[in-house]
Amino acid sequence: MSTTAEFMIGRSADDAAERKQELRKIAWALLAALLLHVVIGSSFAIFSGMFSRATPMDDKPVELTIVDLPPLAPPVPAKKNPMFRETDPTKATVDQPEEKTFESNVNTKAASELPATGSAPLPSQLGGDRPAEDLETHDASLGQPGAEAQPTARPEEKPSPSAAPTAQPTATPMDALAMLRATPTPAAQPTTTPQPVRSTYQPLRQQKRMSGAISNRGPSSINAVGTPLGRYQKMLYDAVGSRWYNYVHQQSDLVSIGTAHLVFSVDRSGRVRNLKIVQNTSNESFANVCLRSVLEVQLPPIPEDVASTLPSEGLEEEMSFTMYAN
DSSP, X not given: OHHHHHHHHHHHHHHHHHHHHHHHHHHHHHHHHHHHHHHHHHHHHHHHHHHSOOOXXXXXXXXXXXXXXXXXXXXXXXXXXXXXXXXXXXXXXXSOOSSOOEEESSOBOOBBSXXXXXXXXXXXXXXXXXXSOOSSOBOOBOOOOOOOOOOOOOTTOOOOTTOOOOOOOOOOHHHHHHTTSOOOOXXXXXXXXXXXXXXXXXXXXXXXXXXXXXXXXXXXXXXXEEOHHHHHHHHHHHHHHHHHHHHHHHTXXXXXXXXXXXXXXXXXXXOEEEEEEEEESSOHHHHHHHHHHHHTOXXXXXXXXXHTTSOTTOEEEEEEEEEOOO
């Protein structure tokens, strides 16, 4: 029984070996057939490409098609304040200049005391090295409210000595606003001559050395057109400047030499908004004086025809205040 068993086991091993050999032969045959197909296919592709003719390309010119598109709407530029230059009322002219270079408080025509030596729309002049482009030289005078217009007696009349003086109404913001608008010349009165209301304030001016392109000879001036906006800005500068000189005079022992540069806006109601100092080379006391001079300004509302030409923020302003050594 054991011998038979061993024989049966030995026979089964021989059958397995023969089966493995047959499987190997079949695998090698399949692999050879696969390789043969790959070689034949590759050869056919190579030789067919060599002997076939390339398809000729048609040489046609490039065609361009032009399509008319609707024009794009130009971007709306942001409104900016016109270029403003304050001018001396003593140089005012009745007629406007032909070249309206600047917007100002009065009409002035360009003139220069020296021949033209540059390209700027300014007069050539000798002067000091100052940041402000001043055209004249004079000292500052502290502002005092202008007197109300008083009727002047005719030459043949004498005022009655027994007449008691009557109280005069004080100026209101609406009176100041009325000065900005052009009004028709009133008819001549037979008995009285109204006197204009003027302030005694004027800022310090020191003529600056400049090289300009103005060839017309005369006292230094520029081509400027007096407008309601220019007169409103003149009112603003006078209100700020008169306060600033007063506060600097009161605190002269606290402020130091330097320059403060401020930016702010005036809204349509005449109030100062968004006031800030962007640069200060002096001390804190000087900066506080400059801020106070602007914050305390009380202006009438901007006229509607003027406000419509300004940005939505109102009248945008930049002011520089400088304390010199002498």
